[in-house]
Amino acid sequence: MKSHISTTINGDPVEFLCDPSQTLLNVLRNDLGMTGTKEGCGSGDCGACSVLFDGELVCACLVLGVEAQGAEIETVEGVATHDQLHVIQEKFLEHAALQCGICTPGLIVSTKALLEENPSPTEEEARYFLAGNLCRCTGYDKIIKAVMDAAATMRQGA
Amino acid sequence: MSEAREFKHIGQRTIRPDGFDKVTGKANYGADLSLPGMIWGAILRSPHAHANITKLDVSRAEANPDVLAIATFEDFPSVNAAAQRDGTQRDGMMDTACNILANQKVLYHGHAVAAIAARSEAAAIAALDLIDIEYEVLRPVLSIDDAISAQAPILHETMMTQGLAEPATKASNISARMELKKGDIEAGFAAADVIVERAYDTPTVHQGYIEPHATTVVFNENGPSMIWCPTQGHFDVRARVAQLLNLELGQIKVVASEIGGGFGGKTTVYLEPVALILSRKSGRPVKMEMSRGDVFRASGPASASQSLIKVGAKMDGTITAMQATLHYEAGAFQGSPMGPGCMTVFTPYDVENLYVEGFDVVVNKPKVAAYRAPGAPQSEFAAEMAVNELAKKIGMDPIEFRLKNAAKEGTQTIYGPKLKVVGLEACLEAAKASPHYNAPIPENVGRGLAAGFWFNIGGQSSVIINLNPDGTGTIIEGSPDIGGSRASMQMMAAEILGVAPSSLNPIVADTEHVAYNQTTGGSRTTFATGMAVVEAAEDIVEQLKARAAAMWNVTAEQVDFKDGVAHNLTGEDQLTLADICASAEKTGGQISGRANINARGAGPSFAVHICDIKVDKETGKTDVVRYTAIQDAGKAIHPSYVEGQFQGGAVQGIGWALNEEYVYSKDGIMENAGFLDYRIPLASDLPEIEAIIVEVPNSFHPFGVRGVGETGIIPPLAAVGTAVAEAIGQPISSLPCSPPKILKLLMSAQ
Ligand code: FES
Numbered sequence A: 001m002k003s004h005i006s007t008t009i010n011g012d013p014v015e016f017l018c019d020p021s022q023t024l025l026n027v028l029r030n031d032l033g034m035t036g037t038k039e040g041c042g043s044g045d046c047g048a049c050s051v052l053f054d055g056e057l058v059c060a061c062l063v064l065g066v067e068a069q070g071a072e073i074e075t076v077e078g079v080a081t082h083d084q085l086h087v088i089q090e091k092f093l094e095h096a097a098l099q100c101g102i103c104t105p106g107l108i109v110s111t112k113a114l115l116e117e118n119p120s121p122t123e124e125e126a127r128y129f130l131a132g133n134l135c136r137c138t139g140y141d142k143i144i145k146a147v148m149d150a151a152a153t154m155r156q157g158a
Numbered sequence B: 001m002s003e004a005r006e007f008k009h010i011g012q013r014t015i016r017p018d019g020f021d022k023v024t025g026k027a028n029y030g031a032d033l034s035l036p037g038m039i040w041g042a043i044l045r046s047p048h049a050h051a052n053i054t055k056l057d058v059s060r061a062e063a064n065p066d067v068l069a070i071a072t073f074e075d076f077p078s079v080n081a082a083a084q085r086d087g088t089q090r091d092g093m094m095d096t097a098c099n100i101l102a103n104q105k106v107l108y109h110g111h112a113v114a115a116i117a118a119r120s121e122a123a124a125i126a127a128l129d130l131i132d133i134e135y136e137v138l139r140p141v142l143s144i145d146d147a148i149s150a151q152a153p154i155l156h157e158t159m160m161t162q163g164l165a166e167p168a169t170k171a172s173n174i175s176a177r178m179e180l181k182k183g184d185i186e187a188g189f190a191a192a193d194v195i196v197e198r199a200y201d202t203p204t205v206h207q208g209y210i211e212p213h214a215t216t217v218v219f220n221e222n223g224p225s226m227i228w229c230p231t232q233g234h235f236d237v238r239a240r241v242a243q244l245l246n247l248e249l250g251q252i253k254v255v256a257s258e259i260g261g262g263f264g265g266k267t268t269v270y271l272e273p274v275a276l277i278l279s280r281k282s283g284r285p286v287k288m289e290m291s292r293g294d295v296f297r298a299s300g301p302a303s304a305s306q307s308l309i310k311v312g313a314k315m316d317g318t319i320t321a322m323q324a325t326l327h328y329e330a331g332a333f334q335g336s337p338m339g340p341g342c343m344t345v346f347t348p349y350d351v352e353n354l355y356v357e358g359f360d361v362v363v364n365k366p367k368v369a370a371y372r373a374p375g376a377p378q379s380e381f382a383a384e385m386a387v388n389e390l391a392k393k394i395g396m397d398p399i400e401f402r403l404k405n406a407a408k409e410g411t412q413t414i415y416g417p418k419l420k421v422v423g424l425e426a427c428l429e430a431a432k433a434s435p436h437y438n439a440p441i442p443e444n445v446g447r448g449l450a451a452g453f454w455f456n457i458g459g460q461s462s463v464i465i466n467l468n469p470d471g472t473g474t475i476i477e478g479s480p481d482i483g484g485s486r487a488s489m490q491m492m493a494a495e496i497l498g499v500a501p502s503s504l505n506p507i508v509a510d511t512e513h514v515a516y517n518q519t520t521g522g523s524r525t526t527f528a529t530g531m532a533v534v535e536a537a538e539d540i541v542e543q544l545k546a547r548a549a550a551m552w553n554v555t556a557e558q559v560d561f562k563d564g565v566a567h568n569l570t571g572e573d574q575l576t577l578a579d580i581c582a583s584a585e586k587t588g589g590q591i592s593g594r595a596n597i598n599a600r601g602a603g604p605s606f607a608v609h610i611c612d613i614k615v616d617k618e619t620g621k622t623d624v625v626r627y628t629a630i631q632d633a634g635k636a637i638h639p640s641y642v643e644g645q646f647q648g649g650a651v652q653g654i655g656w657a658l659n660e661e662y663v664y665s666k667d668g669i670m671e672n673a674g675f676l677d678y679r680i681p682l683a684s685d686l687p688e689i690e691a692i693i694v695e696v697p698n699s700f701h702p703f704g705v706r707g708v709g710e711t712g713i714i715p716p717l718a719a720v721g722t723a724v725a726e727a728i729g730q731p732i733s734s735l736p737c738s739p740p741k742i743l744k745l746l747m748s749a750q
C-alpha cells in the first residue's frame, strides 16, 4: 500500500505516493525527477544526497519518503534563485572547487547548513563540518577555499 | 617552443562552461536519465570467491509476471562458451564477457551471474531470489604468494604463462612474464659502494569515484540502439558492446553522460551490454545501477603488488645499478598494468645498468581496471622508498641525490625511446626552493620526498567547430570531460580565434555526432583533443581570411587575421570574426572548422612531492600536517584545474598510502565494501595541499601542454611512506601505513 504524502520542496507544495520502504532520495530522484540530489552510497556515508529537512542537514538516503509529510525540504535545486546563483555556488565556480561535480550538490547544501549555523567557521571547523561529504577528485583544498571565501563574502553582505 | 609567449586567454582562471549546471543540480549524470516505459535491471552476484556453477535454472524467475527479461552468459552471441572452456578462444573480449556474466565458474565475491529486468527496481531485486543456482565451492586464491605457490588452485585451466624463456607446459596463475634491461646489471652492482635491497607490498585499492556505474539503454531493431552511461570512452563502450552482441558500430549510439569521477575505472563495460540484452528481450528501455557495494566488489580495483628492489650507488651519490622484480595482481582475469609498472619504475633516473622483471598474476578478486597512471604508483613507490633509504645511507639530501642521477633530455629509457626535454630537474629545483622544504621539520614529525614519472599519451581525437551567424560558436568534441577539460578546449579555441572563451560552447558529443575519439585516459585530453581544437580553429582562421578576401576582392594572402580581426593588407579595412560570420551567407555559406588527428609527441610529466607526517606513538594514527605537490605541466591552460589534478592525485595517493585497502575474509569475502569501512580521505583528514606548477613546455603541442592528470598519484606513496618511516625511526615496506601496522612496528622496536 502506498502512502499519500504532502510536503514542501524548495518552497513548492508537492504531493506524491510512496512505498513505506522508499527513501526520500529515491522519491526525489525516481518519482519527482529531481535528480540534482545524487546517490553515492545509499548508506549515509558519502553526503552526495545531502538535503535540508526542516532546516536540518540530513542524508536523503537515510530518510524515508513518508517522513516528508508536512516537512519543509530544501534541495540543491532550491539554492539559486532563478538564474542568480547563491554566493556559495559562485565561490565554488570561482575557486574551481569541483572537477567531476558529483559531490557538488551535496557540498553546496552542506556548506549552506554550515554557514547558517556558523557564519565565521575556522578552516578546521569547516573541514570537520564537511567531513561527511566525500569528494574523490579535488583533495578538498579548493572546496575549503571556496567555503571560506563564501563565508567571508556572506559576512560582508550581511 | 623557445621563447615565452604572450597569451590572452591561456593561463587565465575562467569559469568553466559546464559549471552553472553542476552547482545547481541540473547536470545529468549516469543515473539521472529515465525514459517512458522504462524498466529496471538487477544483477545476481556470486556469494563465493571461487566456485563452479553446478546449476543455473531461471525458469521460476521467468514465470514471474513482474519479470520481463533475463540475461545470462549464453546471451552473448559472439562468444562461444565451449571454446572458452577448452581454451581455443581466450582473449580480452572473452574475458570481458565472462567478467560481466560468469561462464560456469565464478571467480570473485560479487561476480555477476545473471540479470533480471522487471517493472520496478524492487521487483527486479526481489526476483533474483527466484533464480535457482548451486555452486561447488573451490578454495580461493587471495594473494600473489598463494597464487604462485605450487599448491594453488588454478583459476583458468587453460592459462599458460606467456613470456617465459621456455614455453610453459602446464597451466599457471601467472598469465605473463616480461623483462626489460639496459647495460650490465652485475657489473653495475659490482661497482657500487652501498646497496639497498628490500621487498615492498601495496594493497588492493579502489578508484573510489563517488558516482556508481549506471546506465539507461534502449534497444532499437530498426535504427541505432541508444546507450546512456558515464564513461571515459563512449567510443570504446560502443566497440565493446558491438563485439559482444554481434552488432555493427553504426547500430549503436553511445551518449556519454556527465561523469562522476572515473580515474581509469570507467574505461570498460560492466552493465551496458547486459542492459542492452535485457532491453532487446523486453522491448523496453532498461535502467541499471550498481550499489556502492557492487562498485567495490565487482568494478575497479587497482592491483595489489609485491616488489623486490635493489639499488646500488657509489659514495659520491652516483647510482650504478637498479633492479626490480614486480608482481601485480590482475584480479580474476589476466591483464594487470604490469607493463607500464615495469616501464616506469626507474625512469626518473639516468642510470647505466637496469634490470626489471614483471609478472601478471590472477587471483580471486575483481578484474583490475586502470587507476590513474596504472601500474606506476606500485612500482615507483618501491623504487622511491629504496632510493630514499640509499640517499640516507650515503648521507645525501634526497633532492641532491636525485639531481645527481635525474633523468633528462637524452636519457635512454629502459623501454625504448630517449627522453626529450623533460621537467624532472626543474621540479627538483622547485622543491628545493619551496617554502615547505625550507621550513624546519617540527617535533614528532617525519618528512618524506619522492618523485614520479608518467608517459602521457596522444592518440586519435576529432573536433568540429561551428560558427553561428552572430560569431558565437560550438566546439563539438568527443572526449568525456572528467575534470574540467571543456574549459581548456574553450580557452584554446578562443586564443586562436581571438574571441571571448564564453562565446564558444564546448560540448562532448555522442558517438553519432563526432568522429572517433580515443578514451579519456593517459592524460591525453588537453594534449591531444586540445591539439585537434587548435587545428580546427586554425582551419576556421583560414576560411575567415578567404571570406574576408572575397568581401574585399583581394586574395587570401592579402589578408591577415589577428586577435579576432581580419586586416586587409592592401588597405585599412578591418572585419571582426562576427562581421565575417554575419556575411557568411553571401560568401559561400556558414563556417565550420574540422580536425581529425592522431596526435604524436605527448610529453611526459614528472612530479616531486613533499610530505610531513605526525605519528601518534600511542595509537599509531598518522596525520598529514603539511603537503606540497610540484609537477611539470608543460603549459597550464587553466591553472586552477591543473592544480586540482595535482591536489586530487596527491590525496588519492595519500589515501592509498595511509588507509585504503580491500579486506578479505579467508574465504575471499570482501569485508569492507562500503565507504564507512573502506575509508577514503575526508576533508578533516587533510591540510591544505600546496600546488606548485612547473612549466617546461612540450614542443610537440602548439601551447606546450603535457598531460597532468595521472603523475600526481605516484609520488605520494613513497613521500608518505618515507615521512612515516622518518617519524617512527623504522623502515616502511608495506602499505597502507594503517594504525595497527604502525603500532606493531613501534612495539617491535621497543
Ligand atoms: S547517498 Fe546518501 S550518504 Fe551517500
Ligand code: FES
Binding pocket: A097, A098, A099, A100, A101, A102, A103, A104, A134, A135, A136, A137, A138, B210, B260, B261
Ligand atoms: S568533484 Fe568529483 S567527487 Fe568531488
